[in-house]
Amino acid sequence: MKVYVSVDLPPDLADKLSRVAEIVGRDRMEEAEAALCFRITADEVKSMPRLKFIQVITAGLDHLPWEVVPPHVVVAGNAGSNADAVAEFAVAMALAAYKRVLHYNERMKRGEYSRDLGIPLVAGSKAAVLGLGEIGTRVAKILAAMGAEVYGFSRREREGPWRFTRDLMEALSGAKIAVSALPLNKYTRGLIKYEHLAAMDPEGVFVNVGRAEVVEKDAAVRILRERPRFVFASDVWWGRNDFAKDADVIVLPNVVATPWVAGGYGNEKVWRNMLEEAVENLLRWIRGEKPRNIADRSDYV
Numbered sequence: 001m002k003v004y005v006s007v008d009l010p011p012d013l014a015d016k017l018s019r020v021a022e023i024v025g026r027d028r029m030e031e032a033e034a035a036l037c038f039r040i041t042a043d044e045v046k047s048m049p050r051l052k053f054i055q056v057i058t059a060g061l062d063h064l065p066w067e068v069v070p071p072h073v074v075v076a077g078n079a080g081s082n083a084d085a086v087a088e089f090a091v092a093m094a095l096a097a098y099k100r101v102l103h104y105n106e107r108m109k110r111g112e113y114s115r116d117l118g119i120p121l122v123a124g125s126k127a128a129v130l131g132l133g134e135i136g137t138r139v140a141k142i143l144a145a146m147g148a149e150v151y152g153f154s155r156r157e158r159e160g161p162w163r164f165t166r167d168l169m170e171a172l173s174g175a176k177i178a179v180s181a182l183p184l185n186k187y188t189r190g191l192i193k194y195e196h197l198a199a200m201d202p203e204g205v206f207v208n209v210g211r212a213e214v215v216e217k218d219a220a221v222r223i224l225r226e227r228p229r230f231v232f233a234s235d236v237w238w239g240r241n242d243f244a245k246d247a248d249v250i251v252l253p254n255v256v257a258t259p260w261v262a263g264g265y266g267n268e269k270v271w272r273n274m275l276e277e278a279v280e281n282l283l284r285w286i287r288g289e290k291p292r293n294i295a296d297r298s299d300y301v
């Protein structure tokens, strides 16, 4: 079994994989039956005629060149490997904005010491969690434990301390806090439009830790201009890692911006865990077991 590895693996993980498979690089990728990658290009996929399995290091699979991945190739993502970190971050963003911590921090530094805004309670408030996956269910449980009335939106019903709905508008209507942990796929691209954001509480907080393209950029800008007390807090951006492309949004006073640090980019231990879990899942496939997080190709092509 030959595996094309295009990510830097720590020596112990490379050793673990080498015990059951031969790791090959670019020069011998045409022999590979499996690939372990962070990103993979269309040319790389086309250069591996024997390919049967792709293990991706990231939870999101939107960056794959799906149009050239043959239907018989099984693709596995890595959801769960960074979910604790991302869920914590999403809740931190939501609370820092909703509880007006950021607002008062900025005012105090400017020497403005008056109490101009009241502090809303999470307990008893409606919160929406979009995407009841590894991240979303963690966020929903934390908000529910704080006493929020949580609505959970996904396609497949999942039980938990939330009211499940497949109706995005039902989830967001009147919500004071909304957290999107939706993956980017052909169904979620541009899913969140102006009317959805406008249905939320005018002083609500929308947090995005999934992928930026799930929200229409123009819709976000419009709501932020119309509602100065509405907050849009995001770790993910339409320009991906080219954050300057979204400077027009980032500079708005009611935007809370972080540079994609909720998961592996923000913490070495989280990155290490992502690598470990990806290798473990690849080993499952090599042993003939069913890997976790197998992608549904029809979500992407």
Ligand code: NDP
Residues within 6 Å of the ligand: 059, 060, 061, 078, 079, 080, 082, 083, 086, 130, 131, 132, 133, 134, 135, 136, 153, 154, 155, 156, 157, 181, 182, 183, 184, 185, 187, 188, 209, 210, 211, 235, 236, 260, 261, 262, 263, 264, 265
């Ligand atoms: P999961 O795969 O565990 O969860 C994704 C959830 O979204 C599932 O519950 C799925 O449920 C739901 N979903 C998918 N498509 C739709 C749809 N069309 N409509 C409604 N719900 C949908 O992934 P994670 O929770 O681990 O991660 C989610 C995303 O967060 C990743 O795909 C990635 O893009 C992003 N992410 C961002 C990070 C960061 O650093 N900011 C780090 C890690 C992940 P169902 O199929 O039943 O609808």
